[in-house]
Amino acid sequence: MKNIKELIIVGAGIAGVSAAVYAKRSGLDFLIFEPSAVGGQLLSMQAIDNYVGLGLEAKASQMAENLAQTLKDLDIHPVNEKVAKISHQDEILNIDTDKGIYQAKVVIAATGASFTRLGLEQEAEFTGKGISYCAVCDGFFFKGKDVAVVGGGNTAVEEALYLSQIARKVTLVHRRDKLRALEYLQKQLLAKDNVEIIYNSIVVKPQGQQFLESVLIEDVLTKNKRRLDLNGLFIAIGISPATEVFKELVSLDDKGFIITDEEMKSSLDLIWACGDCRRRPLKQLITAASEGAVAAISVYKYLKGYYISV
């Protein structure tokens, strides 16, 4: 068995990297695990215009590179292994990866989440070029333009409401004959002049040259297809946190997100969480970065014995 680390951070998206920066600066003995490249969801994003300090013209790929460089500069080298299982014996966590076994006093979960895809051909190619999974992230790019939202739950209706303040027109495309969203959200949506709802329909094909220009939608009853011209397509059919290895250890909410307090501590003292795998009011790069910092410093205080809950 290797030596027991004070901390293992699982995931090197922006939350994990921020945690690593603060852990390093605190002098903690830690590792960070990341089976793929540093950057997490940044790797599939394009522009970033809402991360204060970076200006309005930042590129996601550059930010991902910047995070990787920051780790390098701080002599932090991500362990390229996938965590398969975590268990705990007394006050020590055992972490099994696809390549080895590790032990740590504390784990910070920074494993992120992934949006459910529609599964369309070219969905990936158009992501960041018209297709988005987050209205608060990308809505502003479509100011005065036409967008559609796919889905019928609370998130889809919230996204449509949010976009109705920014876009010229919002079309909500839902595969069933009624929405699942809460009644009062539906009422608000129906009161909007610039929102149209198309029921019993699915998006079958995104179309466009470099950027999205239209989608083909199909009526699921008649099988008729028609073209809907638009600039943006927001897909809001679900999000899955990558919390599989934590689910036996800590309390999750009904969607699988890790529940923590404001210091990022989960229901088990040994597991802390930050970023998209955590239940939180706002999923953004800036909130993930902040939570990574809070998690690391809170863990530091916890390990050093002067943790005082706010």
Place this chain on the structure above:
Amino acid sequence: MKNIKELIIVGAGIAGVSAAVYAKRSGLDFLIFEPSAVGGQLLSMQAIDNYVGLGLEAKASQMAENLAQTLKDLDIHPVNEKVAKISHQDEILNIDTDKGIYQAKVVIAATGASFTRLGLEQEAEFTGKGISYCAVCDGFFFKGKDVAVVGGGNTAVEEALYLSQIARKVTLVHRRDKLRALEYLQKQLLAKDNVEIIYNSIVVKPQGQQFLESVLIEDVLTKNKRRLDLNGLFIAIGISPATEVFKELVSLDDKGFIITDEEMKSSLDLIWACGDCRRRPLKQLITAASEGAVAAISVYKYLKGYYISV
């Protein structure tokens, strides 16, 4: 009376600017008030090496400029007025400034806080050049070097403990003959090999060419002075949130910080808070930026009637 704004943000430090960015992108009708320059505490800081995405070589002055530019680019123009009084009548807030009267449905407090200064000659000149008020912010710059902490309360002892992991030697200088910090914090400090405590002493003079090289300390009983060679001086004698105009309206903690929930809502639905004026686990630029974003989006949902507390 002018038209009623949906939102007024008070303060254009990083928290207020982040709130403004998200408010703008949400299409809210809002103003941001700032009696001095955009940037808040950034204006008196030097280097920033822990704001992920900016790399390790960022300059505070550049970041302040970047924030001002971001506001300009988004066509947000801070109102150069100082808020003197806030009151509310039914569901509307009346905001009196030194120059005018405004009304808003919601106020976001982003007024910051200021560290208590020792009041030394040249204290301001050496700030960021050896003198600091925040170990988590600046401790890493003093890796392997000698530092002193001034103070005797919980914060001073916590800062000394934090620095003892990073610095070669930490000297705690306290003006009384015993510490005020919690017993268990004191015990930990006494157990450290690289920490020395000098009681009954005050720092009377910072010295150095471009950067701090030593301080003169004076024994308050004997009035004897001596030189303490060091690279960093951390002053931890207090912090005052700028929450005077809010104190009659919302719940504050015992130090005057505004108490909020995780969505940044205070005890009064009409007042929200973010950044250093708010009680929170970690005071950092990245947490302030995050809280500004959360506050704006939560306020947006509240105003639009689809606020769901997490």
